[in-house]
Amino acid sequence: METFTVKTSKREEVLDITSQVEKIVSKTKQGICLVYIPHATAALTINENYDQKVCDDLLDYLRKQIPKGKWKHDIHDGNGDSHIKAGIIGPSVTIPIEKGKLALGTYQGIMLCEFDGPRIRKIYVQIK
DSSP states (O other): OEEEEEEOOSSSEEEEOHHHHHHHHTTOSEEEEEEEOOOTTEEEEEEEOSOHHHHHHHHHHHHHHSOTTOSTTHHHHSOHHHHHHHHHHOSEEEEEEETTEEOOOTTEEEEEEESSOSOEEEEEEEEO
16 A cells, blocks of 8 residues: 645645556556545545536535535534535545556546645555
8 A cells, every 4th residue: 555645725625636646556557446535524536637617616516515614513623514525525436457557537537625624635545
């Protein structure tokens, strides 16, 4: 298993981490790549990485559906919405490896979804 970190710069943002994962995957010819984030207020998804507006639209949708400041957990640290968003998106993605490359579609990328930043987020990559 290998790890790397990503420093986020906003409370909510979506960052493409595909290139960091590809560096790790390039050492393997075939298999399965599991990418996991061990944080309760961040998530991972696979989505379009060609047009940043797709990521902006995802955040806009989640903000409308899960607004900040109305959740029971907010009494602790004001980030109840962040936990819900991360729970819905999920902490991991799994991608086949073919000929030393991630088997992603033309416009697909691995996206880190930050919901309670800015922070330094740790990413685990396991190849089997």
